[in-house]
Amino acid sequence: MTTESGAPAHHWETSWAPLAVVAGTFFLFPLTFIAYFVYDSLFLTAIFAGIGTPLLIAGIAKWVNEGLAYKNIVEGAAVPGMSIFIFSEALVFLALFVGYWMIHLKADTWPPEGTPAIGSAVPILMTLVLVVSSFTMQRGEAKLEAGDRGGFVNSLIVTMVLGALFLGLSLYEYNHLLGLGFGTSANAFSSAFYTLTGFHAAHVLVGLGIFAAMLIPALGGRTNKTFVRCAALYWHFVVVVSFFVVPQVYFW
Amino acid sequence: MSPHTSTADAGFSLKEWIFTTDHKRVGVLYLFGSMAAFTVAGTMAMLIRIELANIGPQLVESGTQYNQWLYFHGAAMILAFLIPGLTGFAANYFLPILIGARDVAFPRINALSVWLFYSAIILALIGIAVPDSPDIMWTGYPPYSINTDANTALYVFTVLLLGFSSILGAVNFLVTVIYMRAPGMGWNQLNMFVWTTIAAFLLQLIFIPVLASAMILLLFDKYLGTHFFDPAAGGDVLLYQNLFWFYSHPAVYVIFLPAMGILFEVIATMGKNRIFNYKACVYGGVGGLVLISGLVWVHHLFVSGMPDWIRIGQMVTTLLISVPVGLMALSLWGTLYKASITYNTAMMYAAACLFLLLIGGLTGIPLALTPLTVNLTETSFIYAHFHFIMGIFATFALFSGIYYWFPKMTGRFAEGKLATIGFWLNLTGVNVTFWPLFIIGVRGMPRRYFDYEMFPEFEPYHQVATLGAFMVAVAMALTIGNWIYSAFAGDKAPRNPWGSKSLEWTHAPSPPGPGNFPEDVVVDKDWTPYDYNK
Amino acid sequence: MKKPLPPLLFMAGVLLASLPALAGEGEIPNPAAGWDALWNEVMIDLLAIGAIFGIAAAYMLIKYRAKSPTDVGSGPKLSKAQAVGWALIPVAIFLADDFYLGANGWSLWNDYRRIPENAMEVKVTGYQWYWEFEYENGVVTDELTVPVGRPVVLRMTSEDVIHSFGMPKYRVTEDLMPGRITYIWFNPVEAGETVATCREFCGLAHANMYTTVIALPPVEFEEWMAGEKAEAEEGETEAEGEKD
Ligand code: HEA
Ligand code: HEA
Ligand code: CUA
């Protein structure tokens, strides 16, 4: 690790944030899932989630806090890093799509029996919401670049509201479809439908989490341009993915 | 070297280790984790070999216990021992130093990766303890993995955690190599180990997402009632196999490439020789392998009822892999030509690897030929093939690397009688173990069988194999014991005991302190890590 | 760049020579024998490659030991032309060998997949953990009995998880999957018994999922079949009798 002058540091760098994030993740996802779905134990589920959530949040908070002050060895390396990561993410979606195609193309009739008529108004509205949020995010970034922190915070809040609106509409849509008896296990289409849209919605949720981690310090006057750039890249990616998800699952 | 950056740090501090973000310490944590996985998975292998030594149940009452051992053995050896050992330990510790960097691009993400790896190991170990241990083999094919009462979720999450860890590692190391090379260091001056490692990371980056999606679909099918792999409801059982092998074939090159990289380092250093035809090896060999590795996965589905044209098409692409691998082999062999070889333990392991590569690699060729595979598939021929190329060749290459870099990491040698005996016993043991399995494999000994009453004539072969496995176990115990002993009490080593020209030896103290180098590294235009003889 | 030409020509020749059209017509091929022939050929090929590389390695490992600790290697620094040559020529040779093997593999594969016209059909179903064989006349057995001299095609599927039907003697294996039908065929040229094992992991008793494949001379086969049929009909009438 280098100090700013480029001379070597004389001590071992440490941070407890990564370990806390992993421990939180470990409890909150694998263990909670297994406790609930495999061992049907609400008690264990609550305990694991109860341990995992604060650990994860503490880890992320610590990380963000350090990250705002941290000077990378290479200035702005996080931006290409994020781009490479997004490339990998895109391939997860591609693989899920391939699964969907294999099932769809093999089927004699599509959608298969047991699929209710799914309206296309809500998904179009949802996509529009996301597209607008991409622009508001872009504007926020420009504001920050111009040194207008207040404008940045406002745009960020608008973006987050739009993202939350998207999730709300998703829930509304899911609820509606579940009411029609179209659950995850209804047929092969419902499997793909919930997996693709759910996976995309999960990305929106993560995006909101990232924004929250940006917003809270920004309210206290601390921002980091590289961080904002990366978050914006991620968000644009999530928006672009919806251009693939929506036509595929609703209109094909 | 200036004293203040030298090795001596003020004693051992647990906090400095578990909260570390230093790439070398992260690397050492990877080494400990992967060796732990190796020991447990190796113990499982011994139980497997004892079970197979004679016809009839030996240690187990039914197949399930055996299947759980075999599941753990396969999954842990590949995912928790070799991949983390090579791309976790070796790459973390040495790649930044080899390119003259002070750390990786994102040190805290690096720490995140290693702890994700540990959490996956913990999850796998939990899998041994629970009553419903996974028994689904490391391939986890549905519908079995969905129908079984066993805990498939443990398998899925173990793989997902490791996958996420590897993707983050890949992002980290690609950015590191692209942006953090020492001033003056061009692409054609990189160590072979750097090239092979970033190629491996590139493969991880491209292919893990596919594995991850297979795992997610499996999880949903089993626990959320979806129907991706259920033909009765419009799904397809082969979808999983295609997604799984689309990753898991390239995964074998994630192991193979860094293993080759280590051999290049060891042979070039011990032979004091330049890499033969470096550019052909890098661009043709490493690059070619990356390019075609994604086009051959169907050779694991040769008897799965895939359309004939795909089976033939991928027979040809699989055969073509011998071309880039052949180029790499040619460079490796060529590096011996007119070399000036000094033998030590690292070099002995490397020398053995040349022959192991031939045995393991060339036995892949009949498997690549679709009409031959129809009689060899799922027999002990398969596991003899992949133990030679992976379980032995790649493991020996990793061991070669550990011996080679041992003085750098600890400031001490791990040479001596124990090391030599360990090596010869290991080499003998693996050959005694796996040659008989080739022979009975061709004659039809199925794999994943805890018993084989239908083939009584194979019993003597299995007995020989078990005998060999015991030799290996003793050799491994000696080897690992020797490392632990030498780390504390081995002979002191100078900074560059092998007279290497590579940066980790010429510019960094042993062991390197925080920041790796006392002074910033700058290299000349015509510097290479192999310029012994200008 | 004259050198790679001969291997290229050789390659083209091999490709032509192996065109499936040239395979003998009329006669029933025997893939199992073809397997042995190809296996031997491949073994010779691989032993040759292995020997060349292996001997070269052993020779250099011994010959180029350091004479003194200060010695350095003197491996050649290749000129551009040499470097290209040392890449392209080996590539051409490796490619030639790959195409040679591939062409041979392809023609044998055609034998494996082309079902002879007079083949007897048997339906095979895999269950955890046993096999079920159903003949054209409806007879169902748990061992496979076939007549010598007549090719047999197995149409296979599974009712639960994936299994795989492997017969080392006839050098064939293919998976049985729910929701798909796969096939293999084989040519029992002489009488005798052999074992068929399950070759895809299917759980608890995967290792016990084996059966016997019996090839009988045609006359004996007819007798056996008649017996089975009679038994089956008897069973049916009995069952019907019980119902009444
Ligand atoms: C490190 C791991 C590793 C590596 C490097 C390889 C390398 C190769 N493997 Fe292997 N393989 C596995 C690990 C590995 N494999 C595993 C784990 C399995 C089983 C998985 C399971 O089912 O559990 C498997 C299974 C497997 C199968 C499936 C068998 C089956 O299930 O039916 C096939 C089929 O084609 C195959 C082929 C090959 C080939 C062609 C190579 C080639 O890359 C080899 C190339 C090398 C050489 C050829 C030698 C050197 C080259 C020369 C000297 C040049 C000249 C040579 C020629 C011109 C031929 N392997
Ligand atoms: C890196 C990969 C790797 C490595 C190194 C090994 C190492 C070994 N493997 Fe493994 N193996 C696999 C990867 C590997 N294997 C895979 C992927 C499978 C397929 C799984 C599947 O089908 O799904 C498999 C399957 C497999 C089988 C097939 C079983 C079957 O299909 O029914 C067998 C049987 O002989 C076997 C044996 C061994 C042995 C004896 C060793 C030995 O070399 C191990 C020696 C090491 C040790 C023993 C540990 C260290 C020793 C000590 C610390 C000393 C103290 C310990 C004792 C004395 C017990 N392995
Ligand atoms: Cu049926 Cu294995």
Ligand SMILES: [Cu+2]
């Ligand atoms: Cu493969």
